[in-house]
Structure formats: structure tokens, C-alpha cells
Amino acid sequence: MEHFNPDVLISEEELAIRIQELGNAITDDFAGEELVVICVLKGAFMFCSDLLKKIHLPIRLEFLQLSSYGEGTVSSGNVKIEMDLSGTIKGKHVLIVEDIVDSGLTITTLIKMLEMRSPKSIKLASLLFKPSRNTHPVTIDYLGFEIEDKFVIGYGLDYAGRYREVPYVGVINAGN
Ligand code: IMP
Ligand code: MG
DSSP states (O other): OOOOOOOEEOOHHHHHHHHHHHHHHHHHHHHTEEEEEEEEETTTTHHHHHHHTTSSEEEEEEEEEEETTTTTSOSOOOOEEOOOOOSSOTTOOOEEEEEESSSSSSHHHHHEEEEEOOEEEEEEEEEEGGGGGOOOOOOSSEEEEEOOOOOETEEEEEEEBBBTTOOSSOOOTTTT
């Protein structure tokens, strides 16, 4: 087994504090409403799981998987739905939960596709945002952290399918 110690960029403690704040904001903003939460697989699974525990509203959880990256670290520009929602979002308040907005291509494409299904509203929560790389502007209603232009892993995010289980957001150092 190769050496394994990604550098910490955002610690477990920092994640927990910010996610509590986001959960509070979402709970307040949607008070009295029901919410369909769409967890964008695979990267958002850990963030979504922790965030949901901090939202005190009636929720229907849905999963959706997109593909755009393949094995590389740069978007191929080709976004498609690999696995679709199991239920309808027509007339519902929808909260999309994403891991990271980089170029913004993935999420702007997804929002367009979901808007065609006539939800009552669509809001976006993203754990991370890389402003320096954003070419497709999008409003992130609930943002965890802005980060600089580094390829990050952990807390759900992968590099070539690995590192999703790392409990913090990290960067792979040269020794790995
Ligand atoms: P975008 O379409 O360029 O915004 O890319 C968004 C998707 O690319 C995210 O949902 C991630 O799956 C992936 N991605 C972008 N940057 C990173 C990164 O630094 N680490 C891991 N995955 C990333
Ligand atoms: Mg993703």
C-alpha cells in the first residue's frame, strides 16, 4: 500500500461548524415547507448526509448521478444523467446538494434539466466553490467554503475514484 496522508485543507471541525450554520439557514428559509433534497452522486454523499441531519423540515431525499469528468481532473464538457430521480419534483421545493462548483458547467446543465420538470423552486447547496475557475456563473444559495484553485479530495470528493472516505477536505501532497 502506498503512503496515505492527504494534507488537510478543511478539517472535520471546520466542516461540522459550517454545516450546522447551513442547516440552520435552510431550516429557517423553508420554514413551514416540504423539501425535496437531491443528492448529486457520488461526490455529495457525505456532505448531504451530514447536512440533512441539521435540517429540521419534512424532507424527501432523492439521488441523481451525473457524468462529466471520466478519470481526469478537467471537465469533458459532456454532462449527462447516469441515474435519474425516483420521484417527481413537479410543484416541489427542490434543494440540490453538490460537492463542488468548479467551472459550473455540471450544475448549470443540471439546473436547466430540472427546471424543465416544473418544480416550485430550485435552490443550490454546494460544499465548495472555486471562483477562479468559474466560467458558467450560478447562484450558490448555501455555500460551505470558497477555495483556491487546487484539486481537492476527501469528504466525498475523489481523484480517479479514490479518497472519498477521507473524513476531511484535503489535497494530495507530492509524496503520495
Ligand atoms: P464543473 O462542471 O467544472 O463545475 O465540475 C463539477 C464536478 O467536477 C464536481 O461535481 C466534482 O465531481 C468534480 N470536481 C471539480 N473539481 C474537483 C476537485 O477539486 N476535486 C474533486 N472533484 C472535483
Ligand atoms: Mg460531483
